[in-house]
Amino acid sequence: MQLPEATTIEAGTSILFLGAGFSAEAKNFANVAIKDVEGLKKLLLDEIGEPVDGYDLESAAEEYVRYHGEKGAEKVTQALHANFRSKTYTNEQRLIVCQPWYRIYTTNYDDVIENICAEEKKQITTIEISDPVSVPIPDTTQLIHIYGNITRASADEFKRHFLLTESQRDNSPFIKSPWLRRFHDDLLTARSVIFVGFSLNDIDLRRLLGTLPREVLTKVHFVERPSAKKPILNRMNKYGTAHPIGLDALAAHLSVKRTGAPVRQYAAMPMLLKELNFSQQLTSPVSSKDVESLMISGDVNLNKIAQADISGAPGSYTISRSKNAYLRAVKNAAGDRPILVHSDIGNGKTVFAHQIAYQFSQRNFRVFRAEREPENIGEILSFLQALDEPALLIFDDVMKFSSLPEAIIRMNRRNIVVLATVRSIVVDTAKERVRARLGNATSIEIDLNSPQRDECERIVTYLDQNGLLGKNANWSPREKMEFVQKKCGGQLRDIILSLYETGTLHARVSELLQNIQKLGKRERDVIGLGALLSYADFTNMVQFSIVSDLVDYTDGIESLREKLSENELSTLVRLDTGDVLIRSPALAFFILTNVFSTESILQLVKTALFNLDNYYCDEDDFVTLGKNLLKFSLYGPMLKNKRDNKAIERFYDECRTLRFASDDPLFWVQRSICNMHDKQFAISYRFVETAYALAKKMRNYDTYQVDNHRARLMLTQSREEGVSEDGRREQEAMSLLSSVLNRKDDDLYHPLSVMRLYADIVDKWRDKLSHVQKAALKKALDQAIMSIGKSHQSGRFRNLPDVKRRLTDATQQLL
Structure with a gap:
């Protein structure tokens, strides 16, 4: 693998990482060369009369500080200043630093980079890992000192921020810092990464590189001196490409200093966009293996999508959906009118998005999928602005993208269209947040949850044509329609899960589950947490580096890939992108409920939560993840018996x-x-009171979620144990729900879901109600129906007609 071209680096999207070898030829104020690791170790030990044998730099520094007692920090700081305050530099060092690097990371303590930039008038900002992560200032390289910065070195700073002694390295703030994740993401998103003078002795950085897939490591380069020994080069080649050419050859390769702004390459594809190419064809050759792979893995083979997938013609690769939905999306979408596709978990959002993309490609649109949002979205926006052709941008799970979809829509390019997918629960509970992601533009909203009869008929045809019903293939047409429409409610997820249980997919899925069980416990833990995060829609947190950390998996990603391959599980997760993502939520749920016991899942999550609490609690994204992993709704569908109830x-x-x-x-x-859930109502009320008490301590805390749950608790108790004697409990519940609706008009899903319980109560207890109880219930039901009618946003709630019908029927039963 050759070094990246200088034109690639001058685009301003590459990362430079400097180790001690880079600074070796610079001189300090004593006019001697800055000492490298071995030289600094000898300096410290010679001063205190210790032989160098048996010491590395960390233990030598520890001994030096201990020798000087209370003045240890002050003395070592003086030694660092004497060695690392730099004065002169080589032309090669100047030329390497003076490139438009996006970031420069360094393990060096010296000020070589800062001084070169000052002399050469190159724009740079200096950061330490104790500083918050920030986006580099435009056209300005950001420099991050990982182990400490001599320009900030005082005795106090040494104690707090330097990583030199053994005890400091053992408690490395870098490992617990958001900068470690930033460096990881930079490795994923940079066009190239060049390490100079860094021999990979740092085990923490080696482990980080080990979390990256080999596909990413192809852009990692190590520049070492020509005399570098073979073991060092072998280690480097494990994590990238070693170039034993020295600084002189690298400088010659770069050829000139580039101290100005990056030269934007608008034609170059941004790293986090993937172009999707489709073949225009009426039909495609589709084998049973193709269908099986789609149904199990959820990965779409773009070469198999054809016009038959849209028209519903025989032999299609995917299931054709509503023709009206296709027409609305393709005919009406524009730059200021994005497409928003939503459905419940596993109901075909991603496949439908690819079907829409195919149709746009027929109209000569280029199609791109955003893999994740980059730290700096400018590169993607510049690339799109320079396009001559129309383009469709797919954002699968738009809530993962905080600003890019909105920024693209605000470009006001009519022929650049955004297609976003999201789970329906997010639309139901946080519609304003979804709209904000799309720049508050009027979107073409497509709901895949309620298929019409013609869609159900095409589902039946697809199941028949591909022999997916297995032993149920002898059902009559009516029985097949009842299976799709009534048993599965037209929901693809439930249809697929049924096929896993009894259809022709059963044998293959059973084999897959058995192969997962053959893995070692540590590998199963990685798959288990990856499955849970995939099922729970935390797909922005399924990076291998995160998952492996949370479950204490210490091997690298290639080791996991090898173990999966040995057990015929290579296609189970998307390790090629560095993620432990199970593409099919239905499969993820099936794995969780058939490979793992509820107790083992909860133990795995508990390990992850306590690791998160110990190491990531200062980062908002991880705290949000932790709170979501504590939601009962994640585990409720997995609870099967009393033992499971005790476990949770x-x-x-x-x-x-x-x-x-x-x-x-x-x-x-x-x-x-x-x-x-376990009908322990007295304890449940006690925890509600605790929630209210804690809320009172918080300024301006809105208890609407607590209120909503208290109402649910009251009505659940009434459903299970009977209506309260005077009906006050049921009326109090309605007062709570009305209060929630009055002040949280943008979240109807939860209060309306609770209102359904009134209908359940009437259905179960109507023959045993006293006159007083009936009157109280009717009053609550009338108030519920009136609250729905008064709500300004009631049209958003897709199940509203069913709720109103059930409440009205319940009222009639009380007359």
């Missing part, structure tokens, strides 16, 4: 000490839900 009660008991949980009112709501 124990889980919440053990998690109550988590820093992000103990003072959070909503954690106590989750504990209450857990006990409500």
Whole structure:
């Protein structure tokens, strides 16, 4: 692998990483060369009369500080200043630094880079890992000192921020810092990464590189001196490409200093965009293996999509959906009118998005899928602005992208169209957030949850043509339609899960589950947490580096890939992108419920939560993940018996000490839900009171979620144990729900879902109600129906007609 061209680096999207070897030829104020690791070790040990044998730099520094007692930090700081304050530099060092690097990371303590930039008038900002992560200033390289910065070195700074002694390295703030994740993401997104003078002795950085897939490591380069020994080069080639050419050859390759702004290459494809290419064809050759792979893995083979997938003609690769939905999307979408596709988990959003993309490609649109949002979205926006052709941008799970979809829409390019997918629960509960992601533009909204009869007929035809019904293939046409429409409610997820259980996919899925069980426990833990995060829609947190950290998996990603390959599981997760992502949510759920016991899942999550609490609690994204992993709704569908109920009660008991949980009112709501599920109503009420008490301590805290749950708890108790004697409990519940609707008009999903319980109560207890109880219930039902009618946003809630019908029917039963 050759070094990247200088034109690639001058685009401003490459990363430089400098180790001690880079600074070796610079001279300090004593006019001697800055000492490298061995030289600094000898300097420290000679001063205190210790032989160098048996010491590395960390233990030598530790001994030096211990020798000088109370003045240890001050003395070592003086030694560092004497060695690392630089004065002169080589032309090669100047030329290498003076490129438009996006970031420069260095393990060096010296000020060589800062001084070169000052003399050469190159724009740079200097950061330490104790500083918050920030986006580089436009046209300015950001420099990050990982182990410490001599320009900030005082005795106090040495104690707090330097990584030199053994005890400092053992408690490395870099490993617990957001900068470690930033460096990881830079490795994923940079066009090239060049290490200079860094021999990979740092085990933490080696481990980080080990979390990256080999596909990413092809852009990693190590420049070493020509005399570098073979073991060092072998180590480097494991994590990238070694170039034993020295600084002189690298400088010659770069040829000239480039101290100005990057030269934008608008024609170059941004790293985090993937172009999707389709073949225009009426039909495509589709084998049973193709269909099996689609149904199990969820990965779409673009070469198999054809016009038959849109028209519903025989032999299609995917299931054709609503022709009206296709027409609305293709005919009406524009730059200021994005397409928003939503459905419940596993109901075909991604496949439908690819079908729409195919149709746009027929109209000569280029199609791109955003893999993740880059730190700096400018490169993608510049690339799109320079396009001459129309383009469709797919954002699968738009909530993962904080600003890019909105920025593209605000470009006001009519022929650049955004297609976004999202789970329906997000539309139901946070519609304003979804709209904000799309720049508050009027979108073409397509709901895949309620297929019409013609769609159900095409589903039946697809199942028949591909022999997916297995032993049920002898069903009559009517029985097949009842299976799709009534048993599965037209939901693709439930159809696929049924096929896993009894259809022709059963044998292949069973084999897959058995192969997962053959993995070692550590590998199963990685797959288990990856499956849970995939199922729960935390796909922005399924990076191998994160998952492996949370479950204490210490091997690299290639080791995991090898283990999966040995057990015929290569296609199970998307390791090629550095993610432990199970593409099919239906498969993820099937794995969780058939490979793992509820107890083992909860134990795995508990390990992840406590690692998160210990190491990531200062990062908002991880705290959000932790709170979501404490939601009872994640585990409720997995609970099968009393043992499982006991396990989840124990889980919440053990998690109550988590820093992000103990003072959070909503954690106590989750504990209450857990006990409500097990019909332990007295304990459940007690946890609600705890939630209210904690909320009172918080300024301007809106208790609408606590109120909503308290109403659910009251009505669940009434459904299970009977209506309260005077009906006050049921009326109090309605007062809580009305209050929620009055102040949280943008989230109807939860209060309306609770209102359904009134209909359940009437259905179960109507023959045993007293006159007083009937009157109280009717009053609550009338108030519920009136609240729905008064709501300004009631049209958003897609199940509203069913709720109103059930409440009206319940009212009639009480007359």
